[in-house]
Amino acid sequence: MELDIKLNKRIAKVKLIKRDQDNVTVQVDNKEYTLDIRMVEEHVYSVLHNGKSNNVEIIPGENLKKYYVNTLYKNYDLEIIDAESRYMQNRNIKDIAGELNIISTPMPGKIVRIPVKVGQKVTADDTLIVVSAMKMESEYKAGRDAVIKKILVKEGETVKGHQHLLLLE
Amino acid sequence: MELDIKLNKRIAKVKLIKRDQDNVTVQVDNKEYTLDIRMVEEHVYSVLHNGKSNNVEIIPGENLKKYYVNTLYKNYDLEIIDAESRYMQNRNIKDIAGELNIISTPMPGKIVRIPVKVGQKVTADDTLIVVSAMKMESEYKAGRDAVIKKILVKEGETVKGHQHLLLLE
């Protein structure tokens, strides 16, 4: 079994070499690791490697292939890139790139204001939407010059984390 | 929906009268309760009844129909008696009664000694098996005069909770 895994900007080649119960040998890029790994709690693994004890928390992300990974000192965003993702990517590369056209919330909240309209031209750094949560308002700004294609939410509406708010053209 | 539920020695008739989202009306024997009930954690419910706030923990037991129930002040053993259990009970009453012939562990441990043999006659209070756990030995004794029918474990073996150890005739 071999997969690509993206951690921040790095893409690592990961390969399962051997597995004997909880003892696993895995190659990451050119380095081979033999570890003793167990899931000890839901989403939490205890990993022993060369005597070092690591606790690794694997939190599922927005979809099956995304993870947030927490270690004692670091947090990572991580994504599995398997054959399917690669196929999708080759077949319909525009959709993947197109994600940049979607403005979505990093956090749940309530829509306070939408100072733009469909069809309106906006320039980079224009405020597109204002979301309030926990007594604090956050503004979402345009990352580039664009035209508003679609508005998916209304003022006063409550939104979830990662919910799509606006489409740009 | 109507079921019998056994709590310790009591058997209560329980009937669902109405359910509107989290507001539920249920009749227990002749008393009607309207409650606001939510699962707040795995196996833990918050139940509001006439303003009183109850936390009820529902721990699955040995099988689908058995529960341990913990409230702030009390612990209960509880069993669901539905059509299936009643049918089983009517059809093959001996098997149910026969459970008395099985000696099983209430706790995990290690078998230290089995001072009886198959075919041996024992009298009430004779020690049938000695199990050790956490540096303490516990003796399981015969509840009545009987003959040992089968021994299902060996000395030195590690056993789980509720594992069958011996059959009596």
Add this chain to the structure above:
Amino acid sequence: MIKKILIANRGEIAIRIMRSCREMGISTVAVYSEADRTSMHVRYADEAYYIGPSPSSESYLKMDTILEVAKKSGADAIHPGYGFLSENAEFAKQCGKHGVIFIGPSPNAIATMGDKITARQTMINAGVPVVPGTKKKIATLAEAKIIMEEIGLPIMVKASAGGGGKGMRLVHTAEELSNSLKAAQSEARTAFGDDSVYIEKYIESPHHIEFQVLGDKYGNIIHLCERECSIQRRHQKVIEETPSPILTPQLRDEMGKSAVAAAKSVNYEGVGTIEFLVDANLNYFFLEMNTRLQVEHPITERVVGVDLVKEQIRVANGDPISYKQEDIRQLGHAMECRIYAEDPDNNFMPSPGLVRHITEPTGLGVRTDGYVYKGYEIPIYYDPMISKLIVWGRTRSGAIDRMKRALSEYKISGVRTSIRFLQNIMTNKAFNDGIYDTHFIENEMKQLMEDHAPCDSNCEDIAIITAFLDYLEKISTMESPIESSEMQSGWKQYGRRSNLMRL
């Protein structure tokens, strides 16, 4: 004797109060908004009643509804916690009218201290040092100019009804005065419906040091020493400690006496806090009084060994306070970190949402006051504070060591938190030296945002491997929900067991 208390609050403070009630054998009544049905304070209380929709203006601020619940449940007293109705003189008055004890000072004390101009005047009369400035409301630009010339620049224009940084303007040059005055007045009108403003000298590099006071119905008032609260971000306290690294025994004594005089001037009953600004030369000035329990009260509880909530309840019950001034001694050093649901890497954006996992630190010298649990969804409507982590050490450096250890044990996932940011403060040199003022976070921001975590290439790789194996496991489970003999690993067994537990 008070037998049942309604806690008109939510979150950690509601539970904090209920804990002391339970220890005193007093029944507790929770109130909750729509968003809070599954909140821990509802689960912890003996009784719980719904009071309205999620926005606090429609629930936790509804005096009538809360008083109705008090009546219905037979509560003798209401504890307002902090925030919400805790400094609302009208609510305190209404409680009195309805025959319910308000656990707090008199409506008059709340009102006097709530209006900053009146409070300043009261302090001046009581002989408590105040920041140089106006004694009364500034009506015209001409008046403002006179004051400005009298006390010298820079100055602050402040709303009398204000608090928490609203309706405040800093004036550095004479030219700014006119605009700043108008802006402050307009903001005050909008925010508080009262455009009264006043002018104070701006204290540069101040320390924010507050004194805990405790009074009863018989005129006994003592102080329980200070809390150093200068580690702030945008007027929000982040870390508090006691004793203050800059206070001398003489100054503590002097400020303590001023704090007691301040409280006496309004016949203060219950627990309250006198906030002072202390300048670089250790001059101190009355800033304001908080007529309620303070978020950071636990550090005082730890070093002086007094349960402040129990004292509040006893005083409200008509008992004299249990301590004399000479009984109060600070032992060791306590420190509090506020754990917020916010993302320091993303401009401290609030981060409500589902708590997927939480492990709280414990052991020697560690206290947590929190309210979230695994599976709880932190609502978007209220304060982002998840919990308070309080540690004690025999010395300040011992307390810092312990705080580092406790922060390293604190695991919350699902929402972003300020834990990493707090860890960086604990390793900051100026903080460790105890040399800091209210500009600390601002000044040190660059260093505080850096990544100080020790991590070689292995630790990245181990994260990658763990995710890799988790993913393999996940897809193999999806392909064959029936167990295959191939998968005999421990975590597979765990997975199976979890499923068994579920069904």
Add this chain to the structure above:
Amino acid sequence: MIKKILIANRGEIAIRIMRSCREMGISTVAVYSEADRTSMHVRYADEAYYIGPSPSSESYLKMDTILEVAKKSGADAIHPGYGFLSENAEFAKQCGKHGVIFIGPSPNAIATMGDKITARQTMINAGVPVVPGTKKKIATLAEAKIIMEEIGLPIMVKASAGGGGKGMRLVHTAEELSNSLKAAQSEARTAFGDDSVYIEKYIESPHHIEFQVLGDKYGNIIHLCERECSIQRRHQKVIEETPSPILTPQLRDEMGKSAVAAAKSVNYEGVGTIEFLVDANLNYFFLEMNTRLQVEHPITERVVGVDLVKEQIRVANGDPISYKQEDIRQLGHAMECRIYAEDPDNNFMPSPGLVRHITEPTGLGVRTDGYVYKGYEIPIYYDPMISKLIVWGRTRSGAIDRMKRALSEYKISGVRTSIRFLQNIMTNKAFNDGIYDTHFIENEMKQLMEDHAPCDSNCEDIAIITAFLDYLEKISTMESPIESSEMQSGWKQYGRRSNLMRL
């Protein structure tokens, strides 16, 4: 300076020790048996090494293997915790030979105190009161008779190498002497490979009161006051508190001096405990010395404000102790409850197994030292103690109130625990009056086993209804794993969310 410590233990005490190491910036090395791969001490440590099969004789008692791990990992020192190798003079000696610091007293101190006859003799020489009895080993029945007549019945025959109740016989009548002597000798031979026995006067209705001592390499020895440990079941301590309800300041001072004299007689280094029996007339007698950290050390830490593990490490590092006798003061009252995995309703049978759910108490004045977590399987091989719950209050009754509150917050399911039993002790009148001796549990057993929980018929019905609804939910999920629009309840949503979290 010690930089890395191997902790030759498991469970709560391993984590307790690692916490202090982490606060001191010292790396930690865990060792684990087969059953303990997923145990918390392995997860908490910086490094962890496998040392053998589950039975402790094949892992935690394997001196060679542990010393090998110390060498391999580069640990400077070994902390033995309590139990296992902590009072093994040979292990202390082996550490010395291998150039690893043994965090504890000298092998000679361990050996002297480990042999009860030698310990008695050493105490007599040091002027510490001992229970009247033999100065040396009893060889013959004739010798025993002489002693019996000298000190009067009842007497105890005890194994010199003994401890924890093994090799002990109580003799009420002269006729029993011969048989009891033989039985004790035979049991001692089997259990310890040494049939030396001695005779002591049997103290009726004694208090078990112990003194914490702390010494360094420079001959400084102080005591940190007492712990009252009379609440025992079959020689197992269940609850400890400090101060003792029966000690006077004079007696504390006198016993403290005896404790220091006892420790000085063996040039004691590190932390240790002198156990005394105190009779109804407040006469006290040396019982034995525990030459290690004690399970109940946290109550001392709380009232005197000293981190005992840090002191152990400092002393082992060659530092002088940080305190003088006059620095040590007791402030307030601390109490510890041991939470065991056992079933009080079933003759206190041990209850290992899977922890399905755990919520630990926190807040003001509460400390827990535990090691289990949700999903952890408590192994059958070791001690049934799950955790220690330690509370502090300004007064004894305040501490009891807080303990009641904390016990009510403590939720552990999956295994049976002693929590209910402890709650019953907290409401027991004799306990509340502070009038109890080591026979307390035995004498009060009937009352302690009763069901005191307030529960009207509603609470049974609510349990029934909740199970009913859970069951309906369960079968509806089984029938249609795809969500049906009918099921829109909150817990259904929770269930769905949990599943999403899982996949």
